[in-house]
Each structure stands twice: as structure tokens, then as C-alpha cells.
Amino acid sequence: MTQPLKLPFYAKLACILVSLISFAYIFCIAKDILTPVLLAFLFAVLLLPIFTFLNTKLKFPRHLAAIICMAVFLSFIVGILVFISYQVTYMANDFDTIKKNANSFIIEIHKFIRENFEISIGDQKKYLDSVTKDSVKNGQAKLGSAIISISDVLLDSTIIIIYTFLFLIYKEHFKLFLAKLISKENHSVLKDILSQIKVSINNYIVSLIIEMIVVSVLTGLGLWIIGIKYFILLGLITGILNLIPYIGILVAGIITVLASLTGSAEISMILGILIVNIIVQFIDNNLLVPLIINTKVEINAFVSIMGIIVGGAAAGISGMFLAIPLLAILKIIFDRIESLEPWGYLMGNHIPRKFAWRVRRTKTQE
Known part of the structure; x- marks a missing residue:
């Protein structure tokens, strides 16, 4: 029997x-291919309990169980999108009011800048006109790319749905593939890893x-207290966008x-919105994330922030x-x-109470 190589x-x-x-490096160069696969893997793991219940307990065929799982998943997503689109359509009826209040708000900002920075309203408008001209030129150039981006999102969504369906069907096939990659004495470790990943x-x-x-409810409640008209829609949008770290809440x-x-152009209303968002984010970052997220994932904040930054640089919001x-x-x-256990400890959130280097004394030192 050959001895393992010790390095x-x-x-x-x-x-x-x-x-x-x-x-x-492989992920960076193949992110357009790997990102939909990884997202589909996450969704498949989420739907796996439903699939197992239908396939094992109710004896549904694998394909039928997978179809039902995808139907439930898509119904949930479509329901949220329909509700948001309905509310946005309802909000569009107040477009004239929004335009009027926006103009009033901009005038108040002009007056504030003139009184505090001694810049005339005419100079401010000249600067805005120059910026607007540049933005119009850039906007025309980016219109085609925006349309392409929307088509890419639709295509990726379709691919993710197909991949999720296939992950559910070929679940056992992938497990046997992994089992064939390693020796039989390590199958128990593989089984433990797969169960813990799930x-x-x-x-x-x-x-x-x-x-x-929770974020949607808290935000909607806060906006209702300060008198925002579409507090349910805005609370839901805030909760969904909060899933995107850093960028979503902005x-x-x-x-x-x-x-x-849609209600008024008072600065006090905007300050109220900022206060509501700050309070909700404080509760989210100091209570919800430590109690709900960190206790489930067991990744420390330093590694999490680094991972999010690297993921964003590599694959954008999906990353x-x-x-x-x-x-x-x-x-x-x-x-x-x-051999990799120290790296797992480094990524964890274990905080030792006290650590001291212990040096054994030799007999000569004594």
C-alpha cells in the first residue's frame, strides 16, 4: 500500500x-456561464424538500414532482411581480402630481444653494443644462445596450429555470458522480458535506x-406613520432590494x-424617509443579520464583506x-x-475568550 505524499x-x-x-480566474472568465448554474443550484436546493416530499412520500414521478416544484416557485415570483406592476401602474396615475412636486422641490433646492453658497439660479441652470446635454448624448448611446441587457436578463432567467428543473431531476446522478471521484472510505465524509451544504x-x-x-414590514410601517401614500409597495421594494448588499438600500x-x-414636496417628508431607512437599516444590521443570517451561515463579517466585494467585482449583483x-x-x-481545517476556522465567527502563547521551559532554563 502506497503511503500518502507528505508536503x-x-x-x-x-x-x-x-x-x-x-x-x-475560471469563474471570472466564465461568469456568464457559471452564474446561472450556481443560481439554479441554490434554487434547486431550496426546492429540494418539496421535491423530496412529492417524490418520496406521495410517490410522484420525478419529472412530475420537478414540474410541480417549478410551478410553485414561478407562481411565487410571478405573484410578486404582478403585485409590483399593478402598484406601479396605479402610481403612474399620479405622474402629474409627481412632476409638479418635483419642480417645487428643485426650486427649493435652487433657493437653498443661492442663499447658502451665493450661486445664482441662472448659473445653476446653465450648469444643469450642460450636464443634461452630455447625459442625453450618453443616454442615446446607451439605449441600445440597455435593450440588450434586458434581453440578456430574460434569457438568463429562462436558462436558470431550465437548470433548476434539471438539477432536481438529476440530483442522484450528480451524487453518484461525486461518489465516483473519491475513494469509498471517504464516502461518509462526502455524505456529511453534502447534507451540511443542503x-x-x-x-x-x-x-x-x-x-x-421583516424589512418590508418595518419600512412599510414607518412610511405609513410619516404619511407616504404607497407605503406597501415601497416597503416591499425596499425589502427586495435589501437583498442586494450596499447598493440595494440606496x-x-x-x-x-x-x-x-405624490403627496408633497416638503423637505420634512424626505427627512422622514431618510430617518425611517436609517432606523430600519440599524435594526437590520444589528439585530436581523446577526440573529437570522450569521447564526445560520457562521461566516464572520470580515470574510463576508471581502467575499461580497470580490463577488461584485467578478460578476456584479449576481456575484x-x-x-x-x-x-x-x-x-x-x-x-x-x-489539511484545510485552519482555513475553515479563519472563515468562521468563533471568537476565543483569551489566547496566550505557551512556551515550554527546558530543564536548562529552569
């Missing part, structure tokens, strides 16, 4: 770093849904400010969304492989 520490470290860099991803996505609901705030112009579950999968794998 020194620096060689192991070099191999690990080269492997991680290689995987990251639990971790399910918990993470369910936690995100709970967080989205976009939601801008949409809420614009929607508030930011995929960063946390991919890090959770890596941590599960690292924790169960002895």
Missing part, C-alpha cells in the same frame, strides 16, 4: 493558494426571505423619495448575491478536510 507547510500553502486563484443553503435562503419580510431610498412626491452561500460551502468543505 511541507509552504508547499501545502502554495498549492491551496494556487487552487483558489485558479478557481477564481442545510446551510436552505437556512441561508430561508433567512433571507425572513429578513426581506436604490430603494431614491425610489421612495421619488414616490413621496454579490452568490458570495455568502459559496463561502458557506467552502467553509463546510474546509472544516471536514484535515
Whole structure:
């Protein structure tokens, strides 16, 4: 029996770093192909309990069980989109009021700048006209790319649906493939890794849904208290956009400010919206995320922020969304492989109470 090859520490470290860099490089150059696959994998894991119940308990054929799962999933997504589109259509009836209040708000801003910075309204308008001309030229150039982007989103959505369906059908096939890659004595470790990945991803996505609901309710309640007309729609949009780290809440705030112009153009109303968003974000970051998200994923904040930044740089919003579950999968794998266990500990949120270096004294020192 051949003995396993033992490498020194620096060689192991070099191999690990080269492997991680290689995987990251492959993901960057193939992100358009891999991103839909990874998103479909997450959705398939989320739908797996329903699929297992239909296929195992109710004895539905695999294809029929997968079709029912996809129908439930699509019904949920379409229901949210229909509600939002209905509310947006209803809001469009107040477009004239929004335009009028927006003009009043802009005039107030002009007066504020003139009184505090001594810049005349004429100079401000000249500057805005120059910026507007440049933006119009750029907008015309980007119109075609925007249409292409929308078509790409629709195509990716269709592909994700197909991939999710196929992941559910070929679940056992992929498991047997992984089992054939490793030796039989390590099958128990593989089974443990796969079960933990399923639990971790399910918990993470369910936690995100709970967080989205709580943020939507809190935001909608706050906007209702300060008198915003479309508080239900704006609360739901804020909850959905909050799933996008950093960027989502800023976009939601801008949409809420614009929607508030259906009522009045008072600065106090806009300040109220900012206060509501700040309070909700404080509750989300200090209560919801630590209690709901971090306890399920067990990734520390430092690694999470780095992963989100790297994911955003590599694949945009999709990469930011995929960063946390991919890090959770890596941590599960690292924790169960002895040579990689220190890296799993580094990614975790374990905070030791006290650490002290212990140096053994030799007899001569004593």
C-alpha cells in the first residue's frame, strides 16, 4: 500500500493558494456561464424538500414532482411581480402630481444653494443644462445596450429555470458522480458535506426571505406613520432590494423619495424617509443579520464583506448575491478536510475568550 505524499507547510500553502486563484480566474472568465448554474443550484436546493416530499412520500414521478416544484416557485415570483406592476401602474396615475412636486422641490433646492453658497439660479441652470446635454448624448448611446441587457436578463432567467428543473431531476446522478471521484472510505465524509451544504443553503435562503419580510414590514410601517401614500409597495421594494448588499438600500431610498412626491414636496417628508431607512437599516444590521443570517451561515463579517466585494467585482449583483452561500460551502468543505481545517476556522465567527502563547521551559532554563 502506497503511503500518502507528505508536503511541507509552504508547499501545502502554495498549492491551496494556487487552487483558489485558479478557481477564481475560471469563474471570472466564465461568469456568464457559471452564474446561472450556481443560481439554479441554490434554487434547486431550496426546492429540494418539496421535491423530496412529492417524490418520496406521495410517490410522484420525478419529472412530475420537478414540474410541480417549478410551478410553485414561478407562481411565487410571478405573484410578486404582478403585485409590483399593478402598484406601479396605479402610481403612474399620479405622474402629474409627481412632476409638479418635483419642480417645487428643485426650486427649493435652487433657493437653498443661492442663499447658502451665493450661486445664482441662472448659473445653476446653465450648469444643469450642460450636464443634461452630455447625459442625453450618453443616454442615446446607451439605449441600445440597455435593450440588450434586458434581453440578456430574460434569457438568463429562462436558462436558470431550465437548470433548476434539471438539477432536481438529476440530483442522484450528480451524487453518484461525486461518489465516483473519491475513494469509498471517504464516502461518509462526502455524505456529511453534502447534507451540511443542503442545510446551510436552505437556512441561508430561508433567512433571507425572513429578513426581506421583516424589512418590508418595518419600512412599510414607518412610511405609513410619516404619511407616504404607497407605503406597501415601497416597503416591499425596499425589502427586495435589501437583498442586494450596499447598493440595494440606496436604490430603494431614491425610489421612495421619488414616490413621496405624490403627496408633497416638503423637505420634512424626505427627512422622514431618510430617518425611517436609517432606523430600519440599524435594526437590520444589528439585530436581523446577526440573529437570522450569521447564526445560520457562521461566516464572520470580515470574510463576508471581502467575499461580497470580490463577488461584485467578478460578476456584479449576481456575484454579490452568490458570495455568502459559496463561502458557506467552502467553509463546510474546509472544516471536514484535515489539511484545510485552519482555513475553515479563519472563515468562521468563533471568537476565543483569551489566547496566550505557551512556551515550554527546558530543564536548562529552569
